[in-house]
Amino acid sequence: MALTLTLPTADGALSAYSLRGAMPAKPAAGVVFNRIAYSAAHVVADPVAAIDPWLQCAVDWDATIGYRRHLWSLGLGVAEAMDTAQRGMGLDWPTSLELIRRSLDAAKDFSSKDGSALVASGCGTDHLDIDSVKNVDDVIRGYEEQMAAIEALGGKLIVMASRALARVAKSPADYERVYDRVLSQAKQPVVLHWLGPMFDPALAGYWGSANVDKAMDTALGIIAAHPDKVDGIKISLLDKDKEIAMRRRLPPGVRMYTGDDFNYAELIAGDGFGSDPTHGQSDALLGIFDAIAPAASAALGELALGNVDKFHAILGPTVPLSRHIFAAPTRFYKTGVVFMAWLNGHQSHFTMVGGQQSTRSLQHLAELFRLADAADLLEHPALAVHRMKTLLAMHGVEA
Numbered sequence: 001m002a003l004t005l006t007l008p009t010a011d012g013a014l015s016a017y018s019l020r021g022a023m024p025a026k027p028a029a030g031v032v033f034n035r036i037a038y039s040a041a042h043v044v045a046d047p048v049a050a051i052d053p054w055l056q057c058a059v060d061w062d063a064t065i066g067y068r069r070h071l072w073s074l075g076l077g078v079a080e081a082m083d084t085a086q087r088g089m090g091l092d093w094p095t096s097l098e099l100i101r102r103s104l105d106a107a108k109d110f111s112s113k114d115g116s117a118l119v120a121s122g123c124g125t126d127h128l129d130i131d132s133v134k135n136v137d138d139v140i141r142g143y144e145e146q147m148a149a150i151e152a153l154g155g156k157l158i159v160m161a162s163r164a165l166a167r168v169a170k171s172p173a174d175y176e177r178v179y180d181r182v183l184s185q186a187k188q189p190v191v192l193h194w195l196g197p198m199f200d201p202a203l204a205g206y207w208g209s210a211n212v213d214k215a216m217d218t219a220l221g222i223i224a225a226h227p228d229k230v231d232g233i234k235i236s237l238l239d240k241d242k243e244i245a246m247r248r249r250l251p252p253g254v255r256m257y258t259g260d261d262f263n264y265a266e267l268i269a270g271d272g273f274g275s276d277p278t279h280g281q282s283d284a285l286l287g288i289f290d291a292i293a294p295a296a297s298a299a300l301g302e303l304a305l306g307n308v309d310k311f312h313a314i315l316g317p318t319v320p321l322s323r324h325i326f327a328a329p330t331r332f333y334k335t336g337v338v339f340m341a342w343l344n345g346h347q348s349h350f351t352m353v354g355g356q357q358s359t360r361s362l363q364h365l366a367e368l369f370r371l372a373d374a375a376d377l378l379e380h381p382a383l384a385v386h387r388m389k390t391l392l393a394m395h396g397v398e399a
Contacts, residue, residue: 077118090354
């Protein structure tokens with residue numbers, strides 16, 4: 001018997017919807033991916049903490065680390081304390097560092113028992129009072145403080161784009177100075193991070209220019225000056241042509257980590273350009289992999305086996321869902337990611353750090369539900385229907 005409920009539509013009407021009920025693709029056991037794939041992972045809020053949720057941060061550590069174990073079990077790495085974890089939108093630096101510490105400890109435990117657990121951690125300047133940042137020396141100091149704290153835990157760095165740097169930099173030379181200092185001191189190769197203004201308006205004009213091609217030239221120059229200190233660069237511009245153009249210009253062995261949540265399937269599959277494999281394909285560091293983890297793992301497994309058609313057959317249907325989750329205002333995509341985790345039973349509630357569950361409308365979440373079902377991403381359909389009906393009832397909709 002089909003599972004059916006009543007969902008609101010974009011025009012404000014109500015319409016019956018029956019689920020497909022198909023289960024997510026399952027990854028084959030023992031397959032080793034031929035791409036590095038990080039999932040930027042969300043945090044699970046503590047819904048019963050006695051805090052002011054718009055002003056303070058409370059994390060359910062057991063559920064949060066449990067979800068990272070789930071990602072590792074699927075062969076995915078964890079990009080820790082990034083924007084998907086609400087870094088800069090509710091997750092402060094002290095809590096981020098505690099998250100990194102707990103994640104690294106859990107990764108060691110997982111690796112000792114169950115296989116590899118890849119972790120890279122966000123290093124930024126978000127602990128600085130941005131109004132007190134007067135010059136690039138203040139930005140360098142901020143990066144150095146977080147670098148030292150993460151490296152003391154044995155962590156690999158993702159050098160996050162800095163709101164403070166975007167605010168005080170006067171030219172590309174200021175970016176070159178900051179990144180020269182950061183990269184020169186890094187203990188192991190880092191992943192650089194270029195987040196477009198659709199993800200964070202405060203990062204407009206990053207690398208010293210609002211012109212993307214000129215900004216790219218600056219970033220590539222910084223990488224070329226330190227190729228041994230750069231594992232790769234993650235760019236989130238939602239422009240596949242810009243990503244392809246940049247990855248073809250990277251030094252040999254420096255990876256392009258796609259952060260394009262609109263076009264990831266074709267970017268990961270690649271175009272085979274050039275003799276260096278890193279020039280013809282993208283690895284992945286994606287927030288959407290948090291929401292579609294089983295499908296991402298299964299698809300990457302097929303790609304590693306040379307089954308490109310199966311890769312696209314699994315991953316392609318997830319793209320409409322991702323484009324919906326990351327629709328403008330894109331920075332509110334975290335709500336859709338956490339909503340998926342709740343629907344699929346990975347957490348017991350739909351409450352977010354900073355009260356961010358309120359950033360998307362009921363119509364948006366209803367369409368997300370439909371698209372998740374269409375992509376076979378509802379792991380427990382009956383539970384998903386029950387939880388969707390609960391949400392609808394809270395909004396006065398009898399489902």
